[in-house]
Amino acid sequence: MRFLKKTACAALLAASALHMGLASAQGVIKIGEINSYKTLAALAEPYRKGWEMAQEEINASGGVLGKKLETVFRDDGANAGDAVRMAEELLTREKVDVLAGVTLSHVGLAVSDFAKQRKVFFLASGPLTDKVVWQSGHDYTYRLRAGTHALAASVVPEAAALKKKRWALVYPNYEYGQAAVATFKEQLKKLQPDVEFVAEQSPPLGKIDAGAVVQALEAAKPDAIFNVLFGVDLAKFAREGKTRDLFAKREVVSLLTGEPEYLDPLKDDAPEGWIVTGYPYETVTLPEHKAFYDAYVKKYKDYPRLNSVIGYATVKALAAGIKKAGSTDPDKLSAAFKGMSFDSPFGTMTFRPQDNQATFGIFVGRTGKRNGKAYMTQASYIDGSKLQPTDAEVKQMRAAGAK
Structure with a gap:
């Protein structure tokens, strides 16, 4: 009898410990975040800072549904296969409730497909490929940042206003550039x-090969240039083009170049007068942005980059969606995100019900220099809802991708 009593007592204690463990686990909402932290350090570091600041703010105000947010970060190594393995490990070992993140397009597509197969909710922070929400779009994947179509469309009115007839094009030879x-x-x-x-x-x-590219463009005698290069390629192109006077008396329209992540490293080779998309962090007057900017500078003793805003807004969107759904159930989250609005440093945004794309907007302006530092000036914000294809076109692309 004593043995049975001891066994029963041990079982009761084990059950109690298990219950306490489950209660502890239930007190946290776990997010599995995947990104290219080593490969894209200049982008991923400010992104994570923005992410962690938003999470701290939410947790300090009581969390979501009475639970704290907790993020498990993983590096995808810029490899789609590794990203899928990370996603599987986050689900099975870390027991995360949702997946989020990704910057590179091919990785975003791979994780989105994984989310579709496993029926897990995935909020893609920043992959630019529009296939994520159109041709390969599905109910379990939503995207925060505006994609390639919106980026290109945002500068077209400015390009047309130049009234230049002969255009040259330079772009990286993969899906984004094409x-x-x-x-x-x-x-x-x-x-x-x-x-x-x-x-x-x-x-x-x-x-x-910046020299050969600049020489070929110069030989074509264009009136204007549309540039889609970024990162190291942009730096080499800007330097060589400046050295050979390619940009003298020519207008240049350039995607991404106004983002501090890409503009700051150009230093003395930073162009002046280019029409660009980017982030004029010093001149955004929205009250929501001022609060974000002041908090970010106070916390990190540094100014935010565009990816800081993306990381911050991703967490805010997840919190809003989970609160609206009243759950982390993937199907309930998917339904809650349809047409959902949430607050961000760029004002209120909405996830479009027709394609799961957020109305994250784009700043268009020109580059300039002040006190030896490159910056973005004359910038205006275009709401992302104004830069998308028609609903009929979206419907057609999603239908074609579903076949």
Whole structure:
């Protein structure tokens, strides 16, 4: 009898400990975040800072549904296969409730497909490929940042206003560059039917021969240049183009170049007067942005980058969605995010019900220099809802991808 009593007591204690463990686990909402932290350090570091600041703010105000947010970060090594393995490990070992993150397009597509197969909710922070929400779109994946189509479309009115007939194009030879150029050409033709595209240079990503590219563009004698290069390729192109006077008396329209992540490293080679998309962090007057900016500077003793905003807004969106759903159940989250609005440093945003794309907008302006530092000036914000294809076109692309 004593043995049975001891056994029963041990079982009761074990059950109690198990219950306490479950209660502890139930007191936390776990997010599995995947990104290219080593490969894209200049982008991922400010992104994570923005993410962690938002999480701390939410937890300090009581969390979501009475639970604290906790994030488990994983590095995908810029590899789609590794990202899927990370996603599997986050689900099975870490027991995360949702997946989020990703910057690179091919990785975003892989994690989105994993989310579809496993029926887990995935909020893609920043992959630019529009396939994530259109051709490969599905109920379990939503995207925060505006994609390639919106980026290219945002600068077309400015390009058309230049009234330049002969355009040269330079872009990295993979999906992002190809899609951006296709959208730019199609939409500029609509506004300026007589436009001519007299040269195209599409070097492999990260392997530009800047001298040869600049020489080929100069030989075409364009009136203006549309540039989609970024990172190291952009730095080499800007330096070589400046040295050879490629940009002298020529207008340049350039995607991403106004983002501090890409503009700051150019230093003395930073161009002046280019029409760019980016983030003029010093001149955004929205009260929501001022509060974000002041808190970020106070916490990190540094100014935010665009990816700081993306990381911060991703957490805010997840918190809003979980609160609305009243659960982390994937199907309930998917339903809650449809048409959901949430607060961000750029004002209120909404996830479009027709394609799960957020109305995250884009700043368009020109580059300049002040006290030896490059910055973005004359910038205006375009709401992301104004930069998308028609609902009919979206419906057609999603239907075609579902076949």
